[in-house]
Amino acid sequence: MKPRLAPSLSLDQAPRFHAHPFDDDKLKEECGIFGVIGVTDASNFVALGLHALQHRGQEAGGIVCYHPDAGFNSARRFGYVRDNFTSQDVMETLPGPLAIGHVRYSTAGSKAAAIRDVQPFFGEFSRGGAAIAHNGNITNAIALRRELIERGSIFQSSSDSECIIHLMARSLQKSVPERMEDALRRVEGAFSVVAMTRTKLIGVRDPLGVRPLVLGKVADGWCLSSETCALDIIGAEFVREIEPGEMVVITSDGKVDSRRPFRSQPSKFCIFEHVYFSRPDSIIGGKSVYDTRRRIGVELAREAPVEADLVCPVPDSGTPAAIGFSQESGIPYAMGIIRNQYMGRTFIEPTEQIRNMGVRLKLNVNRALIKGKRVVLVDDSVVRGTTSRKIKEMILDAGAAEVHFRIASPPTAWPCFYGVDTPQREKLLAATMTEDEMRDHLRVDSLRFVSLDGLYRAAGEAEGRDNACPQYCDACFSGEYPVEPSDMIEKGFELKATE
Amino acid sequence: MKPRLAPSLSLDQAPRFHAHPFDDDKLKEECGIFGVIGVTDASNFVALGLHALQHRGQEAGGIVCYHPDAGFNSARRFGYVRDNFTSQDVMETLPGPLAIGHVRYSTAGSKAAAIRDVQPFFGEFSRGGAAIAHNGNITNAIALRRELIERGSIFQSSSDSECIIHLMARSLQKSVPERMEDALRRVEGAFSVVAMTRTKLIGVRDPLGVRPLVLGKVADGWCLSSETCALDIIGAEFVREIEPGEMVVITSDGKVDSRRPFRSQPSKFCIFEHVYFSRPDSIIGGKSVYDTRRRIGVELAREAPVEADLVCPVPDSGTPAAIGFSQESGIPYAMGIIRNQYMGRTFIEPTEQIRNMGVRLKLNVNRALIKGKRVVLVDDSVVRGTTSRKIKEMILDAGAAEVHFRIASPPTAWPCFYGVDTPQREKLLAATMTEDEMRDHLRVDSLRFVSLDGLYRAAGEAEGRDNACPQYCDACFSGEYPVEPSDMIEKGFELKATE
Amino acid sequence: MKPRLAPSLSLDQAPRFHAHPFDDDKLKEECGIFGVIGVTDASNFVALGLHALQHRGQEAGGIVCYHPDAGFNSARRFGYVRDNFTSQDVMETLPGPLAIGHVRYSTAGSKAAAIRDVQPFFGEFSRGGAAIAHNGNITNAIALRRELIERGSIFQSSSDSECIIHLMARSLQKSVPERMEDALRRVEGAFSVVAMTRTKLIGVRDPLGVRPLVLGKVADGWCLSSETCALDIIGAEFVREIEPGEMVVITSDGKVDSRRPFRSQPSKFCIFEHVYFSRPDSIIGGKSVYDTRRRIGVELAREAPVEADLVCPVPDSGTPAAIGFSQESGIPYAMGIIRNQYMGRTFIEPTEQIRNMGVRLKLNVNRALIKGKRVVLVDDSVVRGTTSRKIKEMILDAGAAEVHFRIASPPTAWPCFYGVDTPQREKLLAATMTEDEMRDHLRVDSLRFVSLDGLYRAAGEAEGRDNACPQYCDACFSGEYPVEPSDMIEKGFELKATE
Amino acid sequence: MKPRLAPSLSLDQAPRFHAHPFDDDKLKEECGIFGVIGVTDASNFVALGLHALQHRGQEAGGIVCYHPDAGFNSARRFGYVRDNFTSQDVMETLPGPLAIGHVRYSTAGSKAAAIRDVQPFFGEFSRGGAAIAHNGNITNAIALRRELIERGSIFQSSSDSECIIHLMARSLQKSVPERMEDALRRVEGAFSVVAMTRTKLIGVRDPLGVRPLVLGKVADGWCLSSETCALDIIGAEFVREIEPGEMVVITSDGKVDSRRPFRSQPSKFCIFEHVYFSRPDSIIGGKSVYDTRRRIGVELAREAPVEADLVCPVPDSGTPAAIGFSQESGIPYAMGIIRNQYMGRTFIEPTEQIRNMGVRLKLNVNRALIKGKRVVLVDDSVVRGTTSRKIKEMILDAGAAEVHFRIASPPTAWPCFYGVDTPQREKLLAATMTEDEMRDHLRVDSLRFVSLDGLYRAAGEAEGRDNACPQYCDACFSGEYPVEPSDMIEKGFELKATE
Secondary structure: OOOOOOOEEOOOOOOOOOOOOOHHHOOEEOEEEEEEEOOOOHHHHHHHHHHHOHHHOOOEEEEEEEEOOOEEEEEEEEOOHHHHOOOHHHHOOOOOOEEEEEEEOOOOOOOOOOHHHOOOEEEEEOOEEEEEEEEEEEOOHHHHHHHHHHOOOOOOOOOOOHHHHHHHHHOOOOOHHHHHHHHHOOOOEEEEEEEEOOOEEEEEEOOOOOOOOEEEEEOOEEEEEOOOHHHHHOOOEEEEEOOOOOEEEEEOOOOEEEEOOOOOOOOOEEOHHHHHHOOOOOEEOOEEHHHHHHHHHHHHHHHOOOOOOEEEEOOOOOHHHHHHHHHHHOOOEOOOEEEOOOOOOOOOOOOOOOOOHHHHOOEEEOHHHHOOOEEEEEEOOOOOOHHHHHHHHHHHHOOOOEEEEEEOOOOOOOOOOOOEEOOOHHHOHHHHOOHHHHHHHHOOOEEEEOOHHHHHHHOOOOOOOOOOOOOEEOHHHHOOOOOOOHHHHHOOOOOOOOO | OOOOOOOEEOOOOOOOOOOOOOHHHOOEEOEEEEEEEOOOOHHHHHHHHHHHOHHHOOOEEEEEEEEOOOEEEEEEEEOOHHHHOOOHHHHOOOOOOEEEEEEEOOOOOOOOOOHHHOOOEEEEEOOEEEEEEEEEEEOOHHHHHHHHHHOOOOOOOOOOOHHHHHHHHHOOOOOHHHHHHHHHOOOOEEEEEEEEOOOEEEEEEOOOOOOOOEEEEEOOEEEEEOOOHHHHHOOOEEEEEOOOOOEEEEEOOOOEEEEOOOOOOOOOEEOHHHHHHOOOOOEEOOEEHHHHHHHHHHHHHHHOOOOOOEEEEOOOOOHHHHHHHHHHHOOOEOOOEEEOOOOOOOOOOOOOOOOOHHHHOOEEEOHHHHOOOEEEEEEOOOOOOHHHHHHHHHHHHOOOOEEEEEEOOOOOOOOOOOOEEOOOHHHOHHHHOOHHHHHHHHOOOEEEEOOHHHHHHHOOOOOOOOOOOOOEEOHHHHOOOOOOOHHHHHOOOOOOOOO | OOOOOOOEEOOOOOOOOOOOOOHHHOOEEOEEEEEEEOOOOHHHHHHHHHHHOHHHOOOEEEEEEEEOOOEEEEEEEEOOHHHHOOOHHHHOOOOOOEEEEEEEOOOOOOOOOOHHHOOOEEEEEOOEEEEEEEEEEEOOHHHHHHHHHHOOOOOOOOOOOHHHHHHHHHOOOOOHHHHHHHHHOOOOEEEEEEEEOOOEEEEEEOOOOOOOOEEEEEOOEEEEEOOOHHHHHOOOEEEEEOOOOOEEEEEOOOOEEEEOOOOOOOOOEEOHHHHHHOOOOOEEOOEEHHHHHHHHHHHHHHHOOOOOOEEEEOOOOOHHHHHHHHHHHOOOEOOOEEEOOOOOOOOOOOOOOOOOHHHHOOEEEOHHHHOOOEEEEEEOOOOOOHHHHHHHHHHHHOOOOEEEEEEOOOOOOOOOOOOEEOOOHHHOHHHHOOHHHHHHHHOOOEEEEOOHHHHHHHOOOOOOOOOOOOOEEOHHHHOOOOOOOHHHHHOOOOOOOOO | OOOOOOOEEOOOOOOOOOOOOOHHHOOEEOEEEEEEEOOOOHHHHHHHHHHHOHHHOOOEEEEEEEEOOOEEEEEEEEOOHHHHOOOHHHHOOOOOOEEEEEEEOOOOOOOOOOHHHOOOEEEEEOOEEEEEEEEEEEOOHHHHHHHHHHOOOOOOOOOOOHHHHHHHHHOOOOOHHHHHHHHHOOOOEEEEEEEEOOOEEEEEEOOOOOOOOEEEEEOOEEEEEOOOHHHHHOOOEEEEEOOOOOEEEEEOOOOEEEEOOOOOOOOOEEOHHHHHHOOOOOEEOOEEHHHHHHHHHHHHHHHOOOOOOEEEEOOOOOHHHHHHHHHHHOOOEOOOEEEOOOOOOOOOOOOOOOOOHHHHOOEEEOHHHHOOOEEEEEEOOOOOOHHHHHHHHHHHHOOOOEEEEEEOOOOOOOOOOOOEEOOOHHHOHHHHOOHHHHHHHHOOOEEEEOOHHHHHHHOOOOOOOOOOOOOEEOHHHHOOOOOOOHHHHHOOOOOOOOO
């Protein structure tokens, strides 16, 4: 008999609301992590860092810290960092020079989120406690959980990440870093982890380096962050990326020890971090994310030119690529669609009198600008296609002469199992339609996606994709999964047939 | 190195407020438990039962239930049952024919309560989950916790009760009742436990039967409750008390199976349940608690008569004994002290202009009645003595001619380690003073406590206390602990020297 | 066209909950008022005073204060004083040496209470502002409101009391006390008012003195309060009652000026204040309210003796009369009904399996005590009779041999229009039935009410009621209204036919 | 003696938070208004309309509606429309076919906002009630208030707008539209007002037409809105602008009656609505606001060209002008500054270790893009100059070679008294410095503002400003106030000396 993944439903449910205009039609990064050691009031730094990483998870956030007198303390809350971790009242309860934090987006399947699913997770071991914050997804979590329960572990959450802390608790090793190495060697999938003991800050990336993790220097201390934009907010200096398969153990006296607990493998960084997940002001592999996106627009303009009067981004994620498209094509860039800055929960729609209210609440067409024009709309991706269709209708209602969609990523045809919230495969428009079928389905004058090679070029691979050994994880486009999604296969997921 | 009992401080702290006038100067029962099987909407019954048991724990409450379709669900909240478990919104999330619940008062030591300390506790085992609710205290909890952590268990709370669920998770037995027997054989101390699986309601009392647990019949189902008053509220019929050392396993089809997992011992029911903890409308051992208390007053009037004009209870717990004292002595009974029904949190006291505000917020003397009178004040117990002194001052300020205290229990000279919140021994007035010294300390005209034999007689033991083998646990009065408090001895507590 | 009394429904609705077991079957006092001048942090004193007067109104409370630097400040909240006016945060916003406050119970008719109905009311006049707090009811409020609206006044609340502040604003007089005299001469009905300007505390009682108001001395300042119990809580000395038709104007330097703005009339204090409204530890006319109630029990035992085994109060309001009945009759007093101290909002009642849950949530019978006994139940009044019937059933279910009701007031046959929340006349049991019919309706072995003369005797009128010119307002019993309820007559209320 | 404008401080204070990155350094529109008649569930339409107008006031919002059965109902709340007026619970209390609403930003001076300051205001008159919502500012409010208080009116808020409803209450006219004409003829300043009775929706603009108001058609009903973007959200058709000095009275049967209650004057629409206040997707005078802003950028590029590598907007308000500047100058447009989408309340800044955190919380520089570049920064306006300076520092810290500021409005040298929150004159950078002094103060390589003529040209006046009779109100730039600010002059404000 299989264990239930979510044995108990808590009442402390989170309100779901979406900060992006079409959140329900986007792939969503599930986590951002941040840690700092060697500073006064470390939790304040973590709060700021998490605020800068809020785009990686808006549902909930948590901080664990340690102070020699006050011991470990923690706070976990639903909602934005800015609302939960800014008051003097809360922050005073989180003292000490060492802290880690986590922001999360819920997984697609969970109907009711519980506060106990909010990381960091904490465990008291026989020689002292540790806390962990995990970005990614463990692909053998179901099997691990079953095994751990049979041995007598009691799970408190429905999170795959909890396996790590139980594996650590049961490790025969003594020190926390050694327990962690021991545990992570049993774990498959994608993981960037920030952890802490009473005296150490620890960072690890999985052997493929699917999720990002960077090292920064702040005052006399060190910090670890999912992205560089969170270093900027606290005035930290970007030192380097943690390498795939690397573990760094940073002590209170500022020593950074690098270890290699895993077998070496070719790296497979998630290419979608370039397309959408990461913030445009972050730097990946030495390059501005914004500029990579702009260059995708340039590639698109070359691969799929069109005669038109205006290039308009779908706000806000299509903006950099639209600028690039405009620059390469010479077609003027314009804000044809205006976003309402005060979006939030669902309004009650006046019955039957108003259609498409969902879109209008968030976006409005700049009618006087669009009327009679041939418009190129640039968006970052097409997932279900539902919003693309609504936007097209808004633009046509406003009197546009032609609508041409240009998409700054290849067709998203496969779900991600490495820490991203994706619909089931059959919900992905590109899983069942060709580019032409999608164009007809969306009823636009033209629809073009950037090629995989174009995307790789924009990301800095001058030669495009190395199909023998791709430089990135691009499973959502290619269906080539660098780590076997074993839990999903057990549940019936079918891998792409190898030709 | 010893493990920390409360590794992490949560921010979800409970507001502390006291429903009784002098809560900080009373022994406090720490828990009430209730369970029901075989009814529609079991959680509603549990909510009602817990409401009737609210006097056993006001800080927090929790309910776990099971429905074949919805699985296990739970809700745990700080505050009163009436405020947390009455709305349609909440109760609809707790469906099913089987539920257990718990109300708790926090232990003396814990500065900040956390929601994860609120029971029932839940564990998913390899063949299905179980939830437990515990009234009592495990006297070897620290040793058990240390052992379990060394084996890799991760504790989520600072509660001693969590040991039980981890012991169950690690049991080599398969069924939940067998796992529970296995676990409870490792546990020392006082425990009445109500537990549930997907199909069974389980009740257990420790071999000494220190804490109460009764069985009731409601409609086609069965219920377990700390006290009979909670049977009345749901219209259940009182069937019998669960016996010391007995485990009952009740199945969905209404079968009640009785087991005896422990070695038989003479029972040691807590005599303070008669004095203060239990509700006056509950029935223990076939006798009305109210009437036992009234009879303590009768014994007091015989043992310690006094010439006076009025007998006044200290509201509300002194009322039954005051009635008995009046009836036996012929001195008129009067409400000389009136309690404010709207007590709550602390007021800001106007600086320096008002003294003793703490008492006046809660009680007021009936001046016109008291003036010039010789007053007998009847209270249930003296713990620290701080409030006895304040009340005496109020009565004298109002112009009483004499004040005579009569206490409906023997001097409380020893802390309880079996599930009651007691101050440290040195804080107990009777630990350091004789009756005469206490009288002088309180500056009253006379002070008398009922004798241990008088108390036993009022509780139905016509011959008084059997000193060779006392019929009750009276450790708080006698210092004779029926179970060795091993954790406390490890921490330095000294047992009474045996003569 | 008539103006609407409640033009706009606010969303800031108050949760209704009842602190007394059968609140829906009691007459309810609608207000308590308190004011203080000449002390540091006057608002803290007012908060304490209102807490002591909470029994006079549980729905909402408000405080207005004045500080020479901070000006007028105010706070109005739904809920208990203890929950709203105790935090440092709130009290710090209410500085100054002068403050007044108000607690209120909502009127029967208002479906949704709004925060703007919560007193004190404030008005800025051309020579400075004033705030007023009113206990009572204006019987010509509808006519006054209509007139004021026609002149251009804008009402902000649905309260009759708001008329007073508008009349003051329009007065041709200059000083606030003179404006107040001017305004109150236009007002009919019952009113005790506490008011304040920047430099004065003012108290007034209507010419009949229907509602109470007392003067106290605290430190170097003075206070005004509905009852003496609120003087005790702040350690104030009771000086005297404000006399019917008297206005006192107290200045910051401690001068108390007494005025007589109204034509002199025989006083008509509300006799129900003795029966139920006032707190038992208050003193009215030099006599303990508790003792008056006890003496009603004595009168009842003389007027309506019965052979029985136990005298039990209906908690808590029947207690003093039950003690008196027991003392006069010699029948032992016993707590046959136990009240749950944790009452609150409505529980969801398990469907069809439990009857009379409403009562059981609040009260429980002491079964072991009652069984086989002939029981005298003493209650303070019978309004609708619904709860009397439920209690009788509980007592019989518990096995009582006989049930005799003794009521510590005459039959309540007429609604009150002077500041008390009464059901419509046809809902009053005594309006449509004789004593015998009520006995049969309630199905008890006997039912007797104290006589009007007995009640007057207990209240200190040795000769009983002076029918030519009654010493009290007893309209709820006699139907003799000392002030014509003109608004109600306009709405169709029919006065008692004069024989 | 002068009356106090804010007699009483409420505790219901609003949390202040800013949705725009540098809200404290922007002029702020104070209100948005919306009304609808002749639709089902009018309040839902109003909620949607207010959501689209949220940029005109984020502090609070209110809705009043009328239903023949339910009468007038209202809700007023602090915070965003999306958070307050979207739940079924709230919206169900606001029934009916007729409703008006208001969003507001607080005035600069008020320290503590009170819920009673939140519009719409409601008054019950002798022939029925009316509600009003006001955008603008009454320049003789203090004098009017003093007069009304002397006549006996009681003000409930500290808002200037409340004068209107009191003037209406006291009007000798009978119908609400006539009372309104009567009242508004006494009022000086800027006002667009939406009002309602039980059967009519009314809209008025002051004779100069300073604030906008437009008429729309939705289904069988009509609506009035501050801007056209709120028509789009409910699918309403834009009919026409209400003309300066026009009053429209719309009845339930759909009849629109136009009146001219004021003396005709040349119109003076606020030119800052084009610069910043209005939403870019609104249409004013037939022209897209976005395009006007883009054309300001074009004018700027012509008037103040510069050699540079990148044109970057200060997000988000500088974006359209930056696009125009890039298009005219040929310098590439780039997102050199990235805005954090999750801004909110103030964070606790880690002490002394981090400077300029305020800016970094909201904005981050795209370092990899900016480094070594000559950057043109385009912003909409300079008010205090504090944020311009911080942004310049961020850009230089990131390694920019040169920083050139181009401002899409003339120097803001005078406060606005017509419904905009402006700092006092001495706080305006341009009030005390020349353009060159400002450049030196900000330490940038160059600083240029668009000329008044350039602004007028971009706004569609081909010949630029008509200095004899300016086509717009541009008092904030020119100091030429079309309505004398009499309250402010009384308080000591000095008008620009006429040469």
